[in-house]
Amino acid sequence: MATCFNTPQVKYNSALRFERHGIPADELIFSPVVRFVGDRVAAVAATSPKIAARALSLLDVDYEVLPAVFDPEEALAEDAPKIQPGGNLVAEIRAETGDLDQGLAGSDYVFTDKYYTPRPSHIALEPHTCIADVSRDGPLTVWSATQNIFAFRVLLSGIFSLPMHKVRVVKPPVGGAFGGKLEMTIEPVAAALAMMCRRPVKVELTRREVFFATRTRHAAVVEIKTGVNRDGFIQAQDIKVITNTGAYTSSALNVLGAMIDKAFKQYRIPGMRCQGYPVLTNTPVAGAMRGYGSPQLILAREVHLDRVARELKLDPVELRRRNLVRPGDPNPRSGATLGDCYPLECLELGAREFGWDTWRRPILPPHKKRGIGMAVGVHGNGVYGVHADITGVTITMNEDGTGILFTGAHDLGQGVITILLQIACEVLGMKQQDWSVIEADTAYVPWDLGMYASRGTWVIGQAVKRCAETIAAQVKEKAAQILNADLEKLNLSGGRVNAPDGSSVSLRDVVWEIQQKDGRELIASYSHRSTFNPTSYGADFAEVEVDLEQKTIRVIRFLAVHDVGRAINPLLVEGQIEGGIQMGIGYALSEDLKLDAAGKVVNASFKKYVTPKAADMPTLKVMLVENGERQGPYGAKSIGECATIPVAPAVANAVADALGREIHAFPIDLRALSD
Amino acid sequence: MELQNEITVSVRINGTQFTAAAAPEESLLEFLRTRAMVMDVKCGCNKGDCGTCTLILDGQPVKSCLVLVAQANSKEVWTVKGMALDPLMQALQESFATHGAIQCGFCTPGMLVTARSLLADCPQPDRAAIKEALSGNLCRCTGYKKIVDAVAAVAACQASARVQGGRCRVWKQQ
Numbered sequence: 001m002a003t004c005f006n007t008p009q010v011k012y013n014s015a016l017r018f019e020r021h022g023i024p025a026d027e028l029i030f031s032p033v034v035r036f037v038g039d040r041v042a043a044v045a046a047t048s049p050k051i052a053a054r055a056l057s058l059l060d061v062d063y064e065v066l067p068a069v070f071d072p073e074e075a076l077a078e079d080a081p082k083i084q085p086g087g088n089l090v091a092e093i094r095a096e097t098g099d100l101d102q103g104l105a106g107s108d109y110v111f112t113d114k115y116y117t118p119r120p121s122h123i124a125l126e127p128h129t130c131i132a133d134v135s136r137d138g139p140l141t142v143w144s145a146t147q148n149i150f151a152f153r154v155l156l157s158g159i160f161s162l163p164m165h166k167v168r169v170v171k172p173p174v175g176g177a178f179g180g181k182l183e184m185t186i187e188p189v190a191a192a193l194a195m196m197c198r199r200p201v202k203v204e205l206t207r208r209e210v211f212f213a214t215r216t217r218h219a220a221v222v223e224i225k226t227g228v229n230r231d232g233f234i235q236a237q238d239i240k241v242i243t244n245t246g247a248y249t250s251s252a253l254n255v256l257g258a259m260i261d262k263a264f265k266q267y268r269i270p271g272m273r274c275q276g277y278p279v280l281t282n283t284p285v286a287g288a289m290r291g292y293g294s295p296q297l298i299l300a301r302e303v304h305l306d307r308v309a310r311e312l313k314l315d316p317v318e319l320r321r322r323n324l325v326r327p328g329d330p331n332p333r334s335g336a337t338l339g340d341c342y343p344l345e346c347l348e349l350g351a352r353e354f355g356w357d358t359w360r361r362p363i364l365p366p367h368k369k370r371g372i373g374m375a376v377g378v379h380g381n382g383v384y385g386v387h388a389d390i391t392g393v394t395i396t397m398n399e400d401g402t403g404i405l406f407t408g409a410h411d412l413g414q415g416v417i418t419i420l421l422q423i424a425c426e427v428l429g430m431k432q433q434d435w436s437v438i439e440a441d442t443a444y445v446p447w448d449l450g451m452y453a454s455r456g457t458w459v460i461g462q463a464v465k466r467c468a469e470t471i472a473a474q475v476k477e478k479a480a481q482i483l484n485a486d487l488e489k490l491n492l493s494g495g496r497v498n499a500p501d502g503s504s505v506s507l508r509d510v511v512w513e514i515q516q517k518d519g520r521e522l523i524a525s526y527s528h529r530s531t532f533n534p535t536s537y538g539a540d541f542a543e544v545e546v547d548l549e550q551k552t553i554r555v556i557r558f559l560a561v562h563d564v565g566r567a568i569n570p571l572l573v574e575g576q577i578e579g580g581i582q583m584g585i586g587y588a589l590s591e592d593l594k595l596d597a598a599g600k601v602v603n604a605s606f607k608k609y610v611t612p613k614a615a616d617m618p619t620l621k622v623m624l625v626e627n628g629e630r631q632g633p634y635g636a637k638s639i640g641e642c643a644t645i646p647v648a649p650a651v652a653n654a655v656a657d658a659l660g661r662e663i664h665a666f667p668i669d670l671r672a673l674s675d
Numbered sequence: 676m677e678l679q680n681e682i683t684v685s686v687r688i689n690g691t692q693f694t695a696a697a698a699p700e701e702s703l704l705e706f707l708r709t710r711a712m713v714m715d716v717k718c719g720c721n722k723g724d725c726g727t728c729t730l731i732l733d734g735q736p737v738k739s740c741l742v743l744v745a746q747a748n749s750k751e752v753w754t755v756k757g758m759a760l761d762p763l764m765q766a767l768q769e770s771f772a773t774h775g776a777i778q779c780g781f782c783t784p785g786m787l788v789t790a791r792s793l794l795a796d797c798p799q800p801d802r803a804a805i806k807e808a809l810s811g812n813l814c815r816c817t818g819y820k821k822i823v824d825a826v827a828a829v830a831a832c833q834a835s836a837r838v839q840g841g842r843c844r845v846w847k848q849q
Contacts, residue, residue, distance in 0.1 A: 050698065123815045125719045125727055125781040175717070175781030176815050207720040413779025413816050571775035571821075578818030579778065606724030606813065614809040614819040 103236025103271025107227030126175020259293025339534025373653025377646030392446025408448025584647020689757025726812030
């Protein structure tokens with residue numbers, strides 16, 4: 001049995017991304033102070049789950065009951081119980097550009113709203129699982145359904161005082177993640193037990209445990225004040241966000257930092273201020289979740305802007321048309337360009353396709369109300385500007401003309417490996433079936449920052465492209481000798497190097513010549529550092545029907561238009577967007593972990609936690625704006641997270657339109673609204 | 676909770692008889708995964724809510740986490756792997772692949788089994804019927820659209836194949 005009394009008392013932050021990341025460390029494998037219902041108290045290893053469960057049921061823990069606080073606004077009060085020694089306010093984050101006060105003073109109107117966003121769960125269908133093993137001459141091996149093998153290696157090596165080369169973290173196929181498997185939860189438990197037992201230990205959470213003992217999205221309280229002129233041009237905006245980070249700091253700083261970053265990349269606002277207050281409470285730990293701060297900000301901001309539009313008697317599309325950033329606009333905080341960004345084109349295309357201007361409210365029975373709504377979303381491409389955004393890849397070519405790619409990319413179902421192979425194939429004129437991939441195993445692949453921040457195609461894709469290009473250069477050099485042709489005029493396709501005169505040589509022969517004649521291996525490693533972080537955008541449109549008798553809201557049709565630069569794999573891009581729509585509809589209408597008076601999650605099951613099912617999904621249409629991002633691999637930008645960001649506010653705005661009233665709390669509760 | 680005596684259970688799994696000791700309170704799902712090592716049946720919730728463990732028990736689709744293994748004694752179980760040679764399942768698998776109906780794949784075995792049962796019972800369902808039939812199977816990756824597309828394509832293809840007397844192959848329309 002492992003408890004706080006016989007395991008390392010080394011504090012760590014589960015959201016650590018790299019060595020010396022420098023974020024507050026306040027979590028332990030097992031804490032002597034239980035800070036929320038779901039905190040780790042003890043773990044038992046047994047030869048069967050049944051025996052382990054029975055052993056746990058025999059455990060008698062004497063708890064000294066301490067005061068607790070569950071609401072982030074209450075937790076900020078002077079006399080609130082302190083959850084960590086430093087107090088409940090983790091930090092104050094602040095960013096400002098232009099002159100806010102002058103902007104507000106000079107505006108024709110100032111509107112203020114306050115919004116409450118929920119605490120959804122990721123709901124990857126595969127529950128969190130890992131296996132730890134120390135039986136092989138000392139080194140610790142952990143197989144984990146994780147999004148970040150190298151970060152877990154840093155954490156495990158720190159907790160157990162092992163050098164990094166003695167810690168191996170392997171990611172087998174993962175059944176969905178969405179940020180929920182980015183932060184370390186069960187792995188040190190399995191490792192501690194494996195060290196005690198000297199045999200492999202598997203930890204597999206139940207669905208119930210996944211809900212309250214892993215991570216959630218941060219619930220947030222968002223206050224927005226907007227100064228706007230009669231003509232609809234925004235002059236100033238002041239945003240204040242309180243996030244509930246739960247009982248441990250985890251991603252508190254990173255998520256708010258990312259959220260505030262996005263606030264400056266959506267609209268042209270002369271005076272802008274954004275303040276963030278991450279707050280500790282005795283609730284389940286919040287962490288990374290698809291969108292990483294953007295969903296809270298954009299839900300509040302886009303619902304607020306619809307209210308502004310109504311007050312000004314301006315069409316919501318027109319309000320956004322007047323204020324959205326244009327291609328090449330600078331980020332006012334850094335002066336750096338936002339890149340080849342086309343939110344306006346998404347807006348125009350979407351409004352046309354949706355029939356925004358021509359839509360008329362249908363005549364329905366009095367208890368049924370229809371409405372339409374739209375919203376614009378924004379997200380980044382990797383973490384350049386915050387951390388060193390690095391990945392290494394290695395390509396080896398085999399003497400039969402096939403290849404092996406070694407990469408720290410983690411395929412989680414999003415298809416990043418497919419994208420990377422498409423890129424390698426494009427450069428080298430090969431087919432996907434000519435490749436094997438060694439993926440996400442710290443023992444075998446070059447270092448990578450982790451699978452998050454929508455950085456797969458943008459950062460790792462770029463690395464694979466450049467690595468393949470160095471292989472292609474060597475192939476061409478050799479082929480030029482063999483064919484006695486001009487190197488510059490060779491092209492690679494169909495597994496061959498082709499010269500303009502029609503002569504060609506197979507990749508197989510070229511690699512063999514390099515191996516046997518030149519006496520070297522055709523191998524290349526490329527370490528890529530991202531030096532640009534453009535912005536991805538989407539404009540979403542929704543039509544909803546509210547049934548006031550049944551108290552139900554149905555999304556009837558949904559259109560998503562995304563500026564993706566260029567879709568390297570359109571089917572995968574659509575898949576990301578459609579999945580993001582499901583998650584976003586849930587965010588607007590139903591998904592929220594609810595607590596009882598004692599801070600215990602009361603809906604930790606799929607019966608009680610409602611997520612849209614197949615029959616709940618609207619008719620979907622996805623459209624892509626593909627104007628290309630000059631600095632992206634083949635013009636591509638990110639989509640994974642941006643896919644879900646505009647969804648909830650589009651739905652919420654449609655509901656507000658249907659009901660003819662303002663909505664300030666999410667998920668939308670019709671019963672509460674009708675009171 | 677007392678540990679009870681084990682019982683002996685014999686189930687025909689994908690055409691092969693399998694006999695093993697099991698706990699009386701053991702679910703068919705647990706029996707398959709831990710004793711018969713049938714890993715294409717997934718466990719997403721163990722409460723009958725997510726559908727990842729759907730399989731065919733004596734001709735009927737069931738959520739195997741809700742079936743006691745004793746109830747499956749002397750019965751016949753088919754999982755997606757066992758249906759590899761079934762033409763309808765092959766058509767569905769091909770359609771799922773070409774339509775992009777699979778992302779992480781965790782829900783896929785259960786989805787395929789449910790979809791096959793639907794099409795076997797009701798060869799030409801409309802989209803609403805497909806969505807309704809799949810609503811016991813959760814998916815977080817796809818938003819369901821491409822899964823419904825994939826099933827609808829097989830249904831449409833089956834209809835035309837029946838007319839032409841040919842085998843159903845589904846390709847995504849470009």
